[in-house]
Amino acid sequence: MAPRPESKVAEQIAPEQRASAGRKLKIALVGFGTVGRSVAKLLSQNPHSPFVLTHIYNRNVARKKVDWIPAQVRWTDKIEDVLASDADIFVEVVGGLEPAGEWVSKALRAGKSVVTANKLLIAERGPELLRLARQTGRQLQIGASVAGGIPAILAIQEGLAGDRLYRIAGILNGTCNYILTKMEATGAGFDSALKEAQELGFAEADPTSDVEGYDARAKLVILTQAGLRVNVRSEQIPCAPISPVEAVDFGYARELNCTIRQISIAQKNTANGLRLLAAVRPTLVPLASLIAHVQRNQNLVIASGEFAGPIVLSGFGAGGDPTAVAIVSDLYVIARQSNAAPADTGELAEDPQSVSGDFVVPHYVRFIVRDRPGIVAEVAAVFARFGISIDALLQKPGYPHSALPFIMTLEACSSSLLDRALEEIGRLDFHVERPLCLPILTQ
Amino acid sequence: MAPRPESKVAEQIAPEQRASAGRKLKIALVGFGTVGRSVAKLLSQNPHSPFVLTHIYNRNVARKKVDWIPAQVRWTDKIEDVLASDADIFVEVVGGLEPAGEWVSKALRAGKSVVTANKLLIAERGPELLRLARQTGRQLQIGASVAGGIPAILAIQEGLAGDRLYRIAGILNGTCNYILTKMEATGAGFDSALKEAQELGFAEADPTSDVEGYDARAKLVILTQAGLRVNVRSEQIPCAPISPVEAVDFGYARELNCTIRQISIAQKNTANGLRLLAAVRPTLVPLASLIAHVQRNQNLVIASGEFAGPIVLSGFGAGGDPTAVAIVSDLYVIARQSNAAPADTGELAEDPQSVSGDFVVPHYVRFIVRDRPGIVAEVAAVFARFGISIDALLQKPGYPHSALPFIMTLEACSSSLLDRALEEIGRLDFHVERPLCLPILTQ
Numbered sequence: 001m002a003p004r005p006e007s008k009v010a011e012q013i014a015p016e017q018r019a020s021a022g023r024k025l026k027i028a029l030v031g032f033g034t035v036g037r038s039v040a041k042l043l044s045q046n047p048h049s050p051f052v053l054t055h056i057y058n059r060n061v062a063r064k065k066v067d068w069i070p071a072q073v074r075w076t077d078k079i080e081d082v083l084a085s086d087a088d089i090f091v092e093v094v095g096g097l098e099p100a101g102e103w104v105s106k107a108l109r110a111g112k113s114v115v116t117a118n119k120l121l122i123a124e125r126g127p128e129l130l131r132l133a134r135q136t137g138r139q140l141q142i143g144a145s146v147a148g149g150i151p152a153i154l155a156i157q158e159g160l161a162g163d164r165l166y167r168i169a170g171i172l173n174g175t176c177n178y179i180l181t182k183m184e185a186t187g188a189g190f191d192s193a194l195k196e197a198q199e200l201g202f203a204e205a206d207p208t209s210d211v212e213g214y215d216a217r218a219k220l221v222i223l224t225q226a227g228l229r230v231n232v233r234s235e236q237i238p239c240a241p242i243s244p245v246e247a248v249d250f251g252y253a254r255e256l257n258c259t260i261r262q263i264s265i266a267q268k269n270t271a272n273g274l275r276l277l278a279a280v281r282p283t284l285v286p287l288a289s290l291i292a293h294v295q296r297n298q299n300l301v302i303a304s305g306e307f308a309g310p311i312v313l314s315g316f317g318a319g320g321d322p323t324a325v326a327i328v329s330d331l332y333v334i335a336r337q338s339n340a341a342p343a344d345t346g347e348l349a350e351d352p353q354s355v356s357g358d359f360v361v362p363h364y365v366r367f368i369v370r371d372r373p374g375i376v377a378e379v380a381a382v383f384a385r386f387g388i389s390i391d392a393l394l395q396k397p398g399y400p401h402s403a404l405p406f407i408m409t410l411e412a413c414s415s416s417l418l419d420r421a422l423e424e425i426g427r428l429d430f431h432v433e434r435p436l437c438l439p440i441l442t443q
Numbered sequence: 444m445a446p447r448p449e450s451k452v453a454e455q456i457a458p459e460q461r462a463s464a465g466r467k468l469k470i471a472l473v474g475f476g477t478v479g480r481s482v483a484k485l486l487s488q489n490p491h492s493p494f495v496l497t498h499i500y501n502r503n504v505a506r507k508k509v510d511w512i513p514a515q516v517r518w519t520d521k522i523e524d525v526l527a528s529d530a531d532i533f534v535e536v537v538g539g540l541e542p543a544g545e546w547v548s549k550a551l552r553a554g555k556s557v558v559t560a561n562k563l564l565i566a567e568r569g570p571e572l573l574r575l576a577r578q579t580g581r582q583l584q585i586g587a588s589v590a591g592g593i594p595a596i597l598a599i600q601e602g603l604a605g606d607r608l609y610r611i612a613g614i615l616n617g618t619c620n621y622i623l624t625k626m627e628a629t630g631a632g633f634d635s636a637l638k639e640a641q642e643l644g645f646a647e648a649d650p651t652s653d654v655e656g657y658d659a660r661a662k663l664v665i666l667t668q669a670g671l672r673v674n675v676r677s678e679q680i681p682c683a684p685i686s687p688v689e690a691v692d693f694g695y696a697r698e699l700n701c702t703i704r705q706i707s708i709a710q711k712n713t714a715n716g717l718r719l720l721a722a723v724r725p726t727l728v729p730l731a732s733l734i735a736h737v738q739r740n741q742n743l744v745i746a747s748g749e750f751a752g753p754i755v756l757s758g759f760g761a762g763g764d765p766t767a768v769a770i771v772s773d774l775y776v777i778a779r780q781s782n783a784a785p786a787d788t789g790e791l792a793e794d795p796q797s798v799s800g801d802f803v804v805p806h807y808v809r810f811i812v813r814d815r816p817g818i819v820a821e822v823a824a825v826f827a828r829f830g831i832s833i834d835a836l837l838q839k840p841g842y843p844h845s846a847l848p849f850i851m852t853l854e855a856c857s858s859s860l861l862d863r864a865l866e867e868i869g870r871l872d873f874h875v876e877r878p879l880c881l882p883i884l885t886q
Contacts, residue, residue: 149754293731305592309592322751
């Protein structure tokens with residue numbers, strides 16, 4: 001990070017001289033799907049850019065060729081051609097763990113810098129690959145791997161470099177946000193909202209990774225390492241699916257001046273060794289907060305620091321063009337910094353003593369019961385035995401006695417204590433459905 | 444921007460060697476008010492930082508001394524001592540046009556890089572000072588001059604470098620946002636909301652610069668230059684004060700699913716030469732947008748690009764600690780880039796052919812009249828003559844005939860055309876107050 005004052009003379013060359021004296025950075029684009037095509041489009045549109053596209057790799061490349069790519073670009077389906085080429089920067093947009101991981105390693109070892117949009121790869125092997133980039137004196141830029149067009153990694157690593165971040169929270173999955181905002185706006189159930197999202201292209205045919213929270217979790221891992229400087233693995237972070245959320249929950253949430261969103265959150269605690277709390281769960285969020293108003297399939301990240309307070313970033317978290325903007329912006333970072341100390345992305349991340357999802361927060365619990373006298377008293381008695389205080393009890397009219405929903409909000413307690421209480425309550429005889437328990441986001 | 448591949452070997456030095464081989468960057472802190480003290484605190488807290496505070500300048504410095512500053516720091520009230528010192532970076536937090544501007548120039552000419560939080564100075568002389576920094580081979584970082592702890596400049600210049608921005612809009616003045624959110628929440632009038640803001644320290648004794656829009660305008664000038672790459676001077680941008688907004692307007696805005704905020708907006712149009720539209724005005728904003736939910740004295744910036752879509756940034760736009768985070772983050776930018784090509788902040792900004800506030804947007808017009816038959820017909824006749832279409836007419840019950848408020852919303856038309864129509868309408872005999880005309884923000 002220290003300056004090398006002896007070479008400052010180089011900066012005194014006027015910019016236009018520098019631009020003409022230097023050569024353009026050669027870009028190899030590895031993957032020509034939706035994101036790859038958008039990257040090629042952005043690179044082709046600006047003749048004054050410091051980049052020139054030289055290679056495009058794709059499997060069965062012949063069927064991918066398009067006529068708007070400049071003639072000098074080499075199309076190939078042999079990755080070895082790209083790795084052995086004189087390309088300066090390897091742009092990986094094939095996705096998936098392998099062979100992308102092997103290719104990124106080989107590209108770094110071949111002296112290329114790498115830009116990747118691969119959240120799975122960076123969530124799984126980010127620290128290792130960033131170390132490799134250091135060792136080879138090249139750069140690995142990962143801004144496009146989280147939250148698409150939102151410059152979240154850059155903002156938290158550089159824009160908030162002067163702060164000490166202790167919490168990252170957000171809406172990191174556009175599919176879940178689309179489904180939940182649709183349920184909120186129309187009163188639709190989960191299944192029909194999912195079906196609509198699939199028809200409109202906002203959800204995949206197999207929505208497991210989105211609905212269960214795995215997609216958001218991979219992004220949370222990357223943001224935790226980049227922003228909180230804490231190493232964590234995906235499998236250490238508990239997830240809860242959004243599918244048990246029902247229309248009735250939005251009604252009750254509204255009574256509490258809240259709505260429901262899939263929230264990813266990681267918080268570090270250094271009071272007694274380094275500990276990380278992290279989870280991806282459907283969560284009640286106050287209508288007074290920005291996070292309640294993220295529209296459709298957009299994303300939002302809140303970075304909370306000790307000094308600057310919470311900073312919010314929002315925008316389109318996926319899609320060809322937004323992700324391509326993040327990739328091209330990372331190319332500019334490399335162009336600017338190719339002669340400077342590499343950004344220390346993730347290098348300083350520490351291993352925590354523990355990782356758990358055991359936040360101490362208020363909770364919302366929704367019961368659906370076959371009504372009879374004494375239910376509330378029995379539930380309350382169990383909570384009391386566990387030392388959990390009830391904050392509010394709501395039962396809206398208009399439901400049948402055979403399947404009657406009511407909700408309780410509970411004062412802050414640990415999720416694990418509440419789980420044990422709910423296990424005991426779950427053995428009582430009046431349940432029509434398993435109780436749904438959601439944390440309530442507090443600022 | 445082009446790389447200098449011949450010197451890439453330097454990057455292969457392991458980071459720990461580089462850190463120990465290099466020396467810390469010497470920081471001169473010029474100004475020891477609220478922001479200056481926060482900067483000193485942040486710099487003193489991290490022994491591993493690449494910075495060392497060496498000088499503190501303030502007028503009558505003796506009364507400013509505090510015991511938590513390391514003993515080796517030199518306190519002075521002679522700016523010449525700082526300019527002639529071996530400090531690497533000159534941190535200007537005195538504010539105001541002069542002598543700050545002279546000092547920043549002298550610091551750059553003396554071979555120092557400069558970090559400034561001075562929005563007045565950068566709005567007035569940013570392009571000139573950035574050119575000077577280029578000429579002297581030093582850096583001028585201005586991230587703290589807009590929106591305090593929100594890394595807006597960095598995000599739009601680097602995080603969205605791959606996009607082409609055409610619009611910047613936002614809430615850039617925390618005082619106005621505090622006053623307007625208070626009016627919205629409590630039904631208070633402007634005067635009492637201002638008084639409360641003053642009592643709580645959210646507004647100054649003389650609130651002119653905030654209420655009239657001048658403070659927000661200076662920030663809009665800087666964001667326009669940095670993000671849209673268009674040169675503009677403060678006096679070219681029309682402002683309207685928030686003081687004519689009344690409680691009744693929030694009631695009508697709510698009927699339209701909107702609220703009212705002071706919005707700063709700049710939009711470039713390249714269809715027919717480079718033209719800039721820009722204004723700072725109280726504006727109706729849809730409740731469905733994030734910008735309607737910015738709390739208290741926070742700020743929000745929306746950067747709209749052709750590819751990534753709108754990106755939103757929000758957080759505390761002022762205050763000692765948030766501004767200090769922005770300053771220290773800019774110090775890190777200098778540390779990282781001291782050996783690379785300087786960021787091209789603002790250099791590429793072009794002069795537009797025209798600047799005006801003449802947006803073509805829907806409008807809200809509120810009348811307060813001495814009621815009599817025929818008023819609506821007379822107003823409608825004037826609008827019809829100017830070719831302006833009425834979208835909606837609302838008149839809530841419960842007001843006296845002697846001062847009856849009603850509102851119209853108008854389909855998109857140019858502000859200048861509407862001004863002419865309203866001038867004619869203003870000559871009619873039934874007005875109790877001058878009609879209030881607010882643009883409606885559309886996405």
